[in-house]
Amino acid sequence: MKKAILLDISRYRVPIVSRMKDMITNLASYGFNEIFFNIENSLEIKSFPFIGSEMDSYTQDEMRDIIDHAKGFGVEIVPIYQSCGHMFHSLKWDSLSYLSESESLWSVAPNIDSLDFFDKVYSEIATIFDSEYIHVGGDEVYDFMEGRSKDLYPNRDKYEVYLEYILKLRDILKSYGKKLMIWGDIIQNRPELIKRLPKDVIVLYWMYDFDEIPKVYSEIEGRFYISPGLQTWKSEFFRFSYMKKNLKLKSLECKTNNPMGFLLTDWGDGGHIHSPVVTEFLAKYALEYFMGNRINLSPKLKEIISLLDSIHNPDFMNSSLLLDKDEFLTRLLYFEYPISGEGYSTQSIGQLNRFLDISDSLENLDLSDFEEELRNYFTLVISRTEVIRAKIKIHLKFRQGERITDLYIADLIRVSRLSHLNLTKEWLSSSKPMGLFYHNHFHNELEKGISEDFKFYKEGKIKPRFFYDREGCYNLFSVGNRDALHALWERFV
Incomplete structure (x- = not known):
C-alpha cells in the first residue's frame, strides 16, 4: 500500500532546499514512500516566468535536486498542478486572466485556450518529475460552467463537461508519457461518471470531517486513495483532537475498502503559519495512528x-x-x-x-x-x-x-x-x-x-x-x- 503525505508548498511557505531535503529524509524514516507536492505557483515554469515570481518558487534545477534526494531514500515525488479550480495564482496575472471562467479568477474555462496553456505547463513538468503520474487537482471548482462556459456548452450537464475536460487533460499527459490523478469531490457527485474513467486514472477521495466514503469507490477496483487531513490549515494551532477522530474513521475505511494507498494532507491555507517541524511531528504521529500503532508522547x-x-x-x-x-x-x-x-x-x-x-x-x-x-x-x-x-x-x-x-x-x-x-x-x-x-x-x-x-x-x-x-x-x-x-x-x- 502507498503511504503518502501531501506537502503544500503553494500557500506562501516554500521551505529552503536544505530544509526540504531534511524533511524528506525524516518522512522516509517514518515509513512514507510517496510525497505529493501541491504546486499552484511554487515551481518555475519557463514558458510563464511570472507565475510564482511573488513567492520565491523553486527553480526547475532545485526541484530536480530535491527529487534526486528523495529517490535516494526510496521516496517518489508526485506533482499536483491545479488544472481546473484553485487557479487564482495564475489567473491573477493580466496576461492569463483571459483563461478564467469568471471574474473570481478561480477556475479556468474548459476550452481550447486552457488546454493549450496546460499543454505548455505539462511539457515542462513531465521533464522534471520521474513519477508516472501528474495530479491535475480538479477539486472545489465553485464557478465551473457559471461564466463564459455557459455559452460554450448550452444545455449541457456540467458534470459531463467536467468529465470531458478531465479526459482531454489525460490525453495531453499521455502524450508526455504520464498518467492522470484527480481529486474525487466533484466527479463522485455522479457515480456513473466516475465509473467511466479509464482504468489508468487514479481518484483521490478526501474528507477531513466524519462523512463516510461514498459507495462508488468500492466499485472502481481499488483505483483510489483515501485522504484524511492533518488539520493545520487556517488555524493558529493544529486541531489535534479533531485530527485523531478523522484519522480513526479513515483508517477503518482503508481496511474495508481496499484502496491502493492513503494520502495524509498537510494543507497550508491561510499562509501556512505552521513550520516544517510541525509537519514532521504530525506526519509521524498520524502515520503510526493510521496504521493502528500506539503512540506515547512525552508527558511535557x-x-x-x-x-x-x-x-x-x-x-x-x-x-x-x-x-x-x-x-x-x-x-x-x-x-x-x-x-x-x-x-x-x-x-x-x-x-x-x-x-x-x-x-x-x-x-x-x-x-x-x-x-x-x-x-x-x-x-x-x-x-x-x-x-x-x-x-x-x-x-x-x-x-x-x-x-x-x-x-x-x-x-x-x-x-x-x-x-x-x-x-x-x-x-x-x-x-x-x-x-x-x-x-x-x-x-x-x-x-x-x-x-x-x-x-x-x-x-x-x-x-x-x-x-x-x-x-x-x-x-x-x-x-x-x-x-x-x-x-x-x-x-x-
Whole structure:
C-alpha cells in the first residue's frame, strides 16, 4: 500500500532546499514512500516566468535536486498542478486572466485556450518529475460552467463537461508519457461518471470531517486513495483532537475498502503559519495512528499540545461568526478589532474570561526540553495567543464601561509586533523569504485596524465591525503584474 503525505508548498511557505531535503529524509524514516507536492505557483515554469515570481518558487534545477534526494531514500515525488479550480495564482496575472471562467479568477474555462496553456505547463513538468503520474487537482471548482462556459456548452450537464475536460487533460499527459490523478469531490457527485474513467486514472477521495466514503469507490477496483487531513490549515494551532477522530474513521475505511494507498494532507491555507517541524511531528504521529500503532508522547509534549489544543479550538466559545468564513476561531480573533470587533462582541463576558483563565497557564510553561525548531514554534503560538489575550482584556474593559487609554493600545501593538517578529524569525530559519509578504500585509492591516478602532472609540463612533470586511484587507491579491508585486515586497522590507 502507498503511504503518502501531501506537502503544500503553494500557500506562501516554500521551505529552503536544505530544509526540504531534511524533511524528506525524516518522512522516509517514518515509513512514507510517496510525497505529493501541491504546486499552484511554487515551481518555475519557463514558458510563464511570472507565475510564482511573488513567492520565491523553486527553480526547475532545485526541484530536480530535491527529487534526486528523495529517490535516494526510496521516496517518489508526485506533482499536483491545479488544472481546473484553485487557479487564482495564475489567473491573477493580466496576461492569463483571459483563461478564467469568471471574474473570481478561480477556475479556468474548459476550452481550447486552457488546454493549450496546460499543454505548455505539462511539457515542462513531465521533464522534471520521474513519477508516472501528474495530479491535475480538479477539486472545489465553485464557478465551473457559471461564466463564459455557459455559452460554450448550452444545455449541457456540467458534470459531463467536467468529465470531458478531465479526459482531454489525460490525453495531453499521455502524450508526455504520464498518467492522470484527480481529486474525487466533484466527479463522485455522479457515480456513473466516475465509473467511466479509464482504468489508468487514479481518484483521490478526501474528507477531513466524519462523512463516510461514498459507495462508488468500492466499485472502481481499488483505483483510489483515501485522504484524511492533518488539520493545520487556517488555524493558529493544529486541531489535534479533531485530527485523531478523522484519522480513526479513515483508517477503518482503508481496511474495508481496499484502496491502493492513503494520502495524509498537510494543507497550508491561510499562509501556512505552521513550520516544517510541525509537519514532521504530525506526519509521524498520524502515520503510526493510521496504521493502528500506539503512540506515547512525552508527558511535557502531551501537556502543551493538550493545552494549546483546548485554547485554540475552544468548544466553549461562540463560533456563529465563522459560518461561511475561511478561518477557525482564534485565527479570526487574532486579527479582529479589539473594541468593536464582532468576533469579541458575539462572545459573552463569561466566555472571554474563561479563555483568559485557560490560557493563564501558558506563562508558566517550560519549553527548555524541546529541540530548537519545535521550541520556536511553541514560542510563536504562545506569542500569538498573547495578542488575543491582550485584545480580550481591552474588549472586556470596553464592555464593562472602563476607560481604555493609549497605554493599553500601545501595549497591544507591542505584543503584536513581538508575535510577528517571532513568526519572521521562525520563517527565515526554514523557508524562502518572499512568502512573508502575505503575513507582513496582514500584520500591517492588523495594526491599522487597532489604531482605527481606538480612534473611533475616542470619537464615540464605535459600532460592530468585522476585520475581514476591511477595505484593502485582501488588496495584496489584486496586484496584476510582477513589478507591482515586487514593489509591494520592497515596501514591506
